Amino acid sequence: MSETAPPLINLEDVTLAFTGTSVLEKVSFSVSRGEVVTLIGPNGAGKSTVMKIALGLLVPDQGRVERMPGITIGYMPQKIQIEDILPLTVHQFMMLRPGTTEAQARDVMKLVRISHVAKHPVQRVSGGEMQRVLMARALLGRPDLIVLDEPVQGIDITGQEELYRLIGRIRDDINCGVLMISHDLHMVMAGTDKVVCLNRHICCSGTPETVQHDPEYHALLGHPVEGAALYTHHHDHHHDSHGNVVGGDHGKGCHHD
Ligand SMILES: Nc1ncnc2c1ncn2[C@@H]1O[C@H](COP(=O)(O)OP(=O)(O)OP(=O)(O)O)[C@@H](O)[C@H]1O
Secondary structure (H helix, E strand, O other), rough: OOOOOOOEEEEEEEEEEEEEEEEHHHHHHEEEEOOEEEEEOOOOOOOHHHHHHHHOOOOOOOEEEEEEOOOOOOEEEOOOOOOOOOOOEEEHHOOOOOOOOOHHHHHHHHOOEEEEEEOEEEEHHHHHHHHHHHHHHHHHOOOOEEEEEEOOOOHHEEEEEEHHHHHHHHHHHHHOEEEEEEEOOHHHHEEEEEEEEEEOEEEEOOOOHHHHOOHHHHHHHHHOOOOOOOOOOOOOEEEOOOOOEOOOOOOOOOOOO
């Protein structure tokens, strides 16, 4: 990744309200080629909404979203409903995407190591294999950016570790950027370059090492870490259970990288 390369996607001061209720306030971050960025935050924090904005499915009320010209984006949903009576193999499922070639389908199935289930009915593969099937589909055409919505949902701990390792390997193999949602920072620690901790606004952001020691992160999601060096990120505000800023003026003295 060149130091001077512009980011694949850049969100700046993105603000959005649904029917008068604020959902995102001045959210800014970027994803560059070769970088894994993980959005973390409690239920209702706005993570999926940020993803939809990144994908261009939602337009913010205020702020800017810049995408690299000509960017291709692959999206992996949390899960997908496939009719049980539909006879569909994993390979045929890959080919459903318009314009997909046999070579592309083979390539992505090999990348995520599901070639051995290519001829299996897609409804019958295991939970872990299904996540890989969805990931393979997101990788068709080797996009510049892949967006993963809680890729490890429903997967056991060993499977989660494997899947996160796989995401890191794919990033290296195809040199894409990765934007994903996760609920468990500790599972993604090793494979993530940047963590964005969201609770309607960005509470803290930075490397996993810095974020895991941030008091704001602890207040939001727990997970105290033994022997942690103190991270010097200062906040002058608190949140209520809905993420509203109380007792302080957010922004003043609140620095994010
Ligand atoms: N289309 C919509 N209309 C109204 N409110 C919405 C809409 N979409 C999302 N919201 C609200 O916006 C807030 C953020 O939702 P979002 O799905 O982005 O959160 P999340 O962080 O992804 O949550 P979770 O971890 O539970 O999936 C929630 O309060 C949700 O109810």
